Amino acid sequence: MEDGNPFRYGAPVEGESFCDRREELVGLTGRMRSGIHAFVLSPRRYGKTSLLLEALRRFRRSGGRGGYANLLLCTTEDEVAAAVLNAVVREVLRPVGRARQNLEEVLGRLRVTPSVKMGPDGSVSLSFDPSVGAARWIEVREDAAGLLESSSGRRPATLVLDEFQHVAEVGTGGLGGAFKAVADRVRHGSLVFSGSHLSVMERLTVGRGAPLLGMGETFRLGVVPEAEMAAHLAERAASAGKVLSEATARVLYSRADGIPNDVQWLAHGAFEAAGRSKTITDATVEAAMAAVVSRQAGLFAERYEALSAAQQRIVRELARGPVERVYAKAFLDRVRVANANAVTTALRALSDREIVRRGEARWQLASPFFRAWLVDQLDPA
Secondary structure, eight states, X not given: OTTOOOOOOSSOOOGGGSOOOHHHXXXXXXXHHHTOOEEEEOOTTSSHHHHHHHHHHHHHHTTOEEEEEEOTTOOSHHHHHHHHHHHIIIIXXXXXXXXXXXXXXXXXXXSSOOEEEEOTTSOEXXXXXXXXXXXXXXXHHHHHHHHHHHHHTTSOEEEEEETGGGGGGSSTTOSHHHHHHHHHHOSSSEXXXXXXXXXXXXXXXXXXXXXXXXXXXXXXXOOOOHHHHHHHHHHHXXXXXXXXXXXXXXXXXXXXXXXXXXXXXXHHHHHHHHTTOSEEOHHHHHHHHHHHHHHHHHHHHHHHHTSOHHHHHHHHHHHTOOBSOTTSHHHHHXXXXXXXXXXXXXXXXXXXXXXXXXXXXXXXXXXXXXXXXXXXXXXXX
């Protein structure tokens, strides 16, 4: 690593930077090999995508064929259709070697002909004219499913659809139900639907009327257990020549609320703050916390100012600590909200913006760094 810092945050991690989620990896790769659909749900920054990519790497090493599509940037039906089909063609079927002939065979099985671009390395990129019409996008998704299914007859095949919650906002009424038909066509392969907006994903997968109800097994990601993460942090620090004791690693874990990305972020800052010292101490962790909060202060101020007055009062109260009874009179009085419905509305809006989350039956701020910034504003030294 160029800067010598062994900790990575802000993007999916792999290899030595991946803190092994053994149970989830075994379960997810097992479903991929068995042709069983799965759902992976977690809040953002919990390492969901890192888990998905690691599971895909292990699945491929065992002989499977796997594709990955991130739907985060998809806003229209043609973009969703292209993302799904590209993942199947480029990563599952992989028309290389006899690329042109193989690609012609694939295109011959599609009812809607895409535009094709081929890179110098033989990579393929497919796109569609948006004017094709909404009814034809169903055919594109069904054909992609058919290609995946035919591939799974030769060896296990899987397709991972990350940030799947975005399909709920695409098209008239969302595309959740449309993917039920896609999944029904994949009887031997596996589809993995993954999302970080829990309320939307739950609306798609659980409860009465959920379009994907009962279609596969659900994996819910929590934080990596403290002991496992502390050992990982100590090992990574040692690999770069610094000592991080288990006790200090646990302090670091606690300060970052155990959220995998934020733990790595704070660890990166602590390694940096240690400078030439060979030891990362509790004081180093606190210095790193202050540095991270200081660098993000402008963003946090903008985030706070964009909230309504009632939402601001609620986040200020949650900054002082998690709250279980948000509908109790004491809490309503402290945040000066008229009734429980007003609290529900505010919390839903704050949750949609990923400012608050509900965990272990308590409401709390989603970011430990935003919370630390707020505490500084409320109780300046």
